[in-house]
Amino acid sequence: MAAPPELAEPTTTVKTEPVISVRRLWKVFGPKAERVPGSPELSALSRRELMDKTGCTAAVRGIDFDIAPGEVFVVMGLSGSGKSTLVRCLTRLIEPTAGEMVFEGEDILAADPRRLRELRRSKFSMVFQHFGLLPHRRVIDNVCYGLEIRGVRKADRLERAQEVIDLVGLGGCERSYPDQLSGGMQQRVGLARALAGDPDVLLFDEPFSALDPLIRRDMQNEVIRLHREVGKTMVFITHDLSEALKLGDRILIMRDGKAVQSGTGEELVGAPADDYVRDFVRDVPRADVLTLKWIMRPARPDDVLDGPEFGPHVVVREAVRAVLAADRPVKVVRDGELLGVVGHEEILASVAGEG
Amino acid sequence: MTRDKWVRAVRQKVWISAVAAALALSGCGGAKIGETSSQGGSGNCGEFKIAINPWVGYEANAAVLAYVAEKELGCKVTKKDLKEEVAWQGFGTGEVDAVVENWGHDDLKKKYIDEQKTAVSAGSTGVQGQIGWYVPPWLAKEHPDITDWNNLNKYADLFKTSESGDKGQLLDGDPSFVTNDESLVKNLNLNYKVVYGGSETALIQAFRQAEQNKTPVIGYFYSPQWLFAEIELVKVKLPPYTAGCDADPEKIACDYPDYDLDKIVAKKFADANGPAFQLVKNFQWTNDDQNLVAKYIAEEKMSPDAAAKKWVDANADKVKAWLPATS
Amino acid sequence: MTALALPRVLARRPSRGVLLIAALAAFLVLWVVLRGLHTLSLGASQLTPLHHAVNDFNDALGAGRNTNPLFLYFFNEIRLVVDEFVTFVQAVIAQPAFGRPVPLIGWLGVVAIVGYVSYAVANWRVALPAAAGFAFLGLQGLWQESMDTLALTLSAVVIALLFSLPLGIWAGLSDRFNRLITPVLDFMQTMPTFVYLAPLTLIFLIGPASATIATIVYAAPPAIRFTAHGIRSAPHDTVEASESLGATRRQTLVKVLLPAAKRTIVLGINQTIMAALSMVTIAALIDAPGLGKTVVKALQTLDVGTAFNAGLAIVVMAIVLDRVTTAAGARAERARLDTRPTSTLVRRVVLIVGGALTLVAVWFSTTYLWAAEFPPDVSVGPAIAQAATTVTDWVQTNLSPVTGGIKDVVTLVLIDPLQMLLTESPWWLLAALVVAVSALIGSARAALVSAACLLLLVGTGLWADAMATLASTIVATAIVMALGVVVGVWMGRNQMVDRVLRPGLDAGQTMPAFVYLVPFLALFGASRFTAIVAAVVFAAPVAIKVVADGIRSVSPTTVEAATAAGSSTWQLITKVQLPMARHALTLATNQGLIYVLSMVVVGGLVGAGALGYDVVAGFSQAQLYGKGLAAGVAIVLLGVMLDRLTQAAARRSQ
Structure with missing residues (x-):
């Protein structure tokens, strides 16, 4: 389906000052990895060719993105796409091979170990796929851990830990050990630990992929709620498209270390950049994601243009009933200007998952 | 929860009764340490460090000496279980005062007495040592001529084992002693193969079983040895020893020399000339004496101390002669 | 010879089994021709300059x-x-x-x-x-x-x-x-x-x-x-x-x-x-x-x-x-x-x-x-001692005719031929064979290690003794593995048997070897076989436990699938459980070898002769000190060589 070009403009760059700005980020594993990003010849090779030729694996290849304050930025890809490496590069848990990373105006790559620790202690926090809890510590001591290594006084850190434990709904489990809790509860501990330090940015590395589907949904809702309540900037890694669409303000799709497409959920579904993305989004219930602007057609001369009016950002699903109830096409209007119309045909095609 | 309570109750009861018992005992606690000091003897002997080489005859000497030193001279005797070479090393480091039965060991004498000057000889023990080839008594009775080396080839078939192939087996190898047996077999043109048993235990076991089951065995052995109290092993005659016939190890064709078993002491120990040294120097007895005490220890499984006591009590006059004149 | 021919042969890549047989055949032919040459044997009281130097x-x-x-x-x-x-x-x-x-x-x-x-x-x-x-x-x-x-x-x-x-x-x-x-x-x-x-x-x-x-x-x-x-x-x-x-x-x-x-x-x-x-x-x-x-x-x-x-x-x-x-x-x-x-x-x-x-x-x-x-x-000590003595006496009196026969057969069929092959071969021929075998069943690296160890063995001056010890070690390890497989499979398949046998195995391992030397001497006399039995008693528990654990860790799903396909118990063991526990088997061989080698010296006390006796005698006699030390090093060299070889073979089997 062809969306109107002026509406499908890329949203990679944000208008406000970004919290995190990443440019040409590379991570290559292997011998003499640093020569790869700089060489136009090597960096153009596919992963396999690079492996055969140099013995190096390029996990992240020249990624660019900006993240706006308060945004939920999702990086999505299948396993091996480099997404987990990418998120670790942000706090240099994995040292990037080349590129620029600016956080709140500060060059992260230039930070010395001490400064880096400070950043990790106060600005970033991460939630891990397999929780990464300390099995020998009780829940409350796990949550305290970040504060403890910062040197916060015991009474203060216990108080703060109790706050976040209550915030993530773990009240009553403070004295338990991690392996006495279900997976979902353990990840709440991980979440609480990340929140305890009151960071500016929360990084999630596939936090819910190890959980059962029902619990996963609960936890996703929990993140949405937390995001509303605390309004942190979040970077969220997932391989699950529906999770990405549910949580992400914007989504970056990665494949073999490269960015394939970046944009809002409806942009990905409405205008896949290539067959890979198209394949990805095929099974997405389009009506839930797309807005009217994606399915409207230009008004034809024979259209009767006195039907109901909708804005272009109304989700299709919400307009179905109205469109089907009307005996003439619905007008899509922005600021009084007629952008297009949506008739029975378009709505049905969209709901049926075609076109 | 109930189980816990129960356990707790039981524990408390146990503790209470234990405490009660403890208190009761402390009232009539029995002999206190230090009250019953039984350190006999008098004198200013001090510490006497005696090496124990690993054979029972040696231990018999040491047991009697230690017993007398403790009871008569009031020494504090320390026994150290050591192999010979290691014991001789101990003279220099001050860890050993005396070796009370020495079998020749001209190499060690040269090294420690002549070169390093850490040791001196303290005279004979009165015991005569013999090394040689032995057969069990039943075999000597059945084949009287077997005890002459000239006839050994005739009986070689008798001594075949899985280890010697088609030759006769000459069981060797208490690793502590020098053996000339390979040269002897070669130079006497014997149709035998030397098999290394590797320990005194292996030799004794072999002779004991041979006598019990009337199986043939011939092997390297030595006397005095406590086993002689149990089995009268018979020595095989080899070409007689003459001075210097064993000079070249490759060409030896004669019997082992008889050893006048002697005592070696640390030079410092001798120079101090304390009562313990006097005792060691005066100590002399016979093969029979030693075999008797060895038998107490090895056969009757008495402790060395008890064995020594038994012999000392029965031989007070002999012991008296060893004691330093002043005490 | 075989080692030199190897690279060319490898280029054509025939199967390893064929190569192995070829190498062995070449060795045997040459052995017959060259038997008794360059055997580097050394008498019991003979010393090399190295031994003298160590003494000094x-x-x-x-x-x-x-x-x-x-x-x-x-x-x-x-x-x-x-x-x-x-x-x-x-x-x-x-x-x-x-x-x-x-x-x-x-x-x-x-x-x-x-x-x-x-x-x-x-x-x-x-x-x-x-x-x-x-x-x-x-x-x-x-x-x-x-x-x-x-x-x-x-x-x-x-x-x-x-x-x-x-x-x-x-x-x-x-x-x-x-x-x-x-x-x-x-x-x-x-x-x-x-x-x-x-x-x-x-x-x-x-x-x-x-x-x-x-x-x-x-x-x-x-x-x-x-x-x-x-x-x-x-x-x-x-x-x-x-x-x-x-x-x-x-x-x-x-x-x-x-x-x-x-x-x-x-x-x-x-x-x-x-x-x-x-x-x-x-x-x-x-x-x-x-x-x-x-x-x-x-x-x-x-x-x-x-x-x-x-x-x-x-x-x-x-x-x-x-x-x-x-x-x-x-x-x-x-x-x-x-x-x-x-x-x-x-x-x-x-x-x-x-x-x-x-x-x-x-x-x-x-x-x-x-x-x-x-x-x-x-x-209660005397009572325990008395009981142990009674049992030992009974065993000694009643079993020694049988055990003597076993000893003779094993010695004649296994130990003597193998020892003859190893000790009467020219040293370089045998070394070449070992290096070739290391390359074939292990890796190039293992072959290098073997070559280095063999040369150093020659350097110790105790080549012949080392080969005699190697022969006994191989026989002992073979017996250990036979026991390990039989008992290990039994234990691995049957929880009850495991529970009954395991404490006994543990205790057997902790009991110092010296304790059972005397009964063994009574049963088998002072001989190489006695030393082998002592080594087997010490090493078998480890091998058995490793095999049992390996059998038990075979995925139950696979066993279930094989049973569902109608396998008999024998088929199940030979076609599923043992092949799948192959890694455990090689590990057991490795551990068995190491444990057997650590008993070489104890074997020297009961008639094994060779390196074990050299160490024991060197430990007791000043003149033999250097030789004993060299024998100790030779044992280590054998150990390193066999360890690396079995480990490489184990990696290959994975």
Whole structure:
């Protein structure tokens, strides 16, 4: 389906000052990895060719993105796409091979170990796929851990830990050990630990992929709620498209270390950049994601243009009933200007998952 | 929860009764340490460090000496279980005062007495040592001529084992002693193969079983040895020893020399000339004496101390002669 | 010859089996032609220049002990410190000291402390048997000997842990150091325990101090390995989480890695204690006091009963130490799951009251004679010894005709032909064959290691002896593996059998080898076969356990699938379980070999001759010192070669 070009403009760059700005980020594993990003010849090779030729694996290849304050930025890809490496590069848990990373105006790559620790202690926090809890510590001591290594006084850190434990709904489990809790509860501990330090940015590395589907949904809702309540900037890694669409303000799709497409959920579904993305989004219930602007057609001369009016950002699903109830096409209007119309045909095609 | 309570109750009861018992005992606690000091003897002997080489005859000497030193001279005797070479090393480091039965060991004498000057000889023990080839008594009775080396080839078939192939087996190898047996077999043109048993235990076991089951065995052995109290092993005659016939190890064709078993002491120990040294120097007895005490220890499984006591009590006059004149 | 032909043949890539057979065939043909040439044999009292040089070096060392600065300021200092420490520990529990006729703490105090500590680190189900076990040592009439053994073991363990834990942590954190230390540890563990003793007496003289030092050397590797392993296998996520929160390396180590590795480290300490105990026993040969000495001395008069009684005491002590440390490792897990406040309270009360009572018991044992010296009139030792003697006598009288026959057959069919092949071949021909086989069943690297070891073996001057020992080692390992497979499969398939046999296997391993030498001598006479039997008894339990665990770990789904396809039990074992446990089989072979090799010296005591006898004799006679040391090195070389070869083969089989 062809969306109107002026509406499908890329949203990679944000208008406000970004919290995190990443440019040409590379991570290559292997011998003499640093020569790869700089060489136009090597960096153009596919992963396999690079492996055969140099013995190096390029996990992240020249990624660019900006993240706006308060945004939920999702990086999505299948396993091996480099997404987990990418998120670790942000706090240099994995040292990037080349590129620029600016956080709140500060060059992260230039930070010395001490400064880096400070950043990790106060600005970033991460939630891990397999929780990464300390099995020998009780829940409350796990949550305290970040504060403890910062040197916060015991009474203060216990108080703060109790706050976040209550915030993530773990009240009553403070004295338990991690392996006495279900997976979902353990990840709440991980979440609480990340929140305890009151960071500016929360990084999630596939936090819910190890959980059962029902619990996963609960936890996703929990993140949405937390995001509303605390309004942190979040970077969220997932391989699950529906999770990405549910949580992400914007989504970056990665494949073999490269960015394939970046944009809002409806942009990905409405205008896949290539067959890979198209394949990805095929099974997405389009009506839930797309807005009217994606399915409207230009008004034809024979259209009767006195039907109901909708804005272009109304989700299709919400307009179905109205469109089907009307005996003439619905007008899509922005600021009084007629952008297009949506008739029975378009709505049905969209709901049926075609076109 | 109930189980816990129960356990707790039981524990408390146990503790209470234990405490009660403890208190009761402390009232009539029995002999206190230090009250019953039984350190006999008098004198200013001090510490006497005696090496124990690993054979029972040696231990018999040491047991009697230690017993007398403790009871008569009031020494504090320390026994150290050591192999010979290691014991001789101990003279220099001050860890050993005396070796009370020495079998020749001209190499060690040269090294420690002549070169390093850490040791001196303290005279004979009165015991005569013999090394040689032995057969069990039943075999000597059945084949009287077997005890002459000239006839050994005739009986070689008798001594075949899985280890010697088609030759006769000459069981060797208490690793502590020098053996000339390979040269002897070669130079006497014997149709035998030397098999290394590797320990005194292996030799004794072999002779004991041979006598019990009337199986043939011939092997390297030595006397005095406590086993002689149990089995009268018979020595095989080899070409007689003459001075210097064993000079070249490759060409030896004669019997082992008889050893006048002697005592070696640390030079410092001798120079101090304390009562313990006097005792060691005066100590002399016979093969029979030693075999008797060895038998107490090895056969009757008495402790060395008890064995020594038994012999000392029965031989007070002999012991008296060893004691330093002043005490 | 075969080795040179190899690269060309490999280029055409025929199967390895064909190549292996070709190499063996070529060897046999050449062997027939060249038999008896270049065999490098050496008579029992013959020495090479190397042996003489070592003797001279030994003499020079002995002469310079009090003048050489290396001794004055290094070895003598080490010896002094260790000696002080051991003497102190002995004074506390084992030997009369501080002007008293008895040790500081008597039997009542020690039993109380054992019980209390066991309760503190584990629970009462461990504490009661532990205390009872120690009381049993007294009942055996071996209190003082046991305490000497315990004192030496504990001293060695404490000192070993002082440096092996930091080294283990270092190896856990640094890949480079880990790579550096792993081969050193391999070497330390492959080296037969006996071989340490002679060089150590050279440097540290005889007695408790050098026994302790030998024990430290032997016992430290497990603690280093396990600590490094524990740190390395800490969950990666957790470590990363800690880093992501801004922890320093030190904070991550102390707060994440060490707690996570705690269980593994305790397991390593357990292994260290077990190793120390077995080494302290062997160190009786250099005048280490304790139970080992009782065993060794009893054997001088063929007193099997007394030796068994002391051996049993060692087994009892091993079981107690093992159970307590194992339970200590497991308790941390259980206790934290038990969050009920009542049980913690009970525990606390018991700990306080128990502590007070223990102090009372200790006070009694330092004050009153009855609590200091174990009452001699309640001894069960003689009864145990009598029973053991009776059993041994019966076995000796009734079985020796049968066993003699077995010995003759095995010797004739297996040992003699193999030994003939190995010892009567020109050395270079055999070396070429071994290198070729290493390349074929192992790897190019293994072939290199083999080549180096073989050349060094030639250098020791003991090639022929080494080959004779190799022949016995191969036969023993084959028997071990046969037993390992048969019994291991049985145990692996049947939980009940496992439960019945395993404690016996454990005890068999802990019982010092000296104890069963006399009955074996009675059954088989002084022969190579006797040595092989002793080695098999020592090595088979390990192989059996490894095979059983391997069989058990075959995926149940696969077994189920094979059963569903209608396999018979025999098919199931031969086509599914054994092939799938192939890695365990190669591991069992590797362990079997190492254990068999570590018994080579003990074999020398019962008629194995060759390297074992060389070591034993070198240990006893000054003239043979250099030769004995060279024989020790030769054993290590054989060990390294066979270890690398089987490991390479194991990797290949994966």
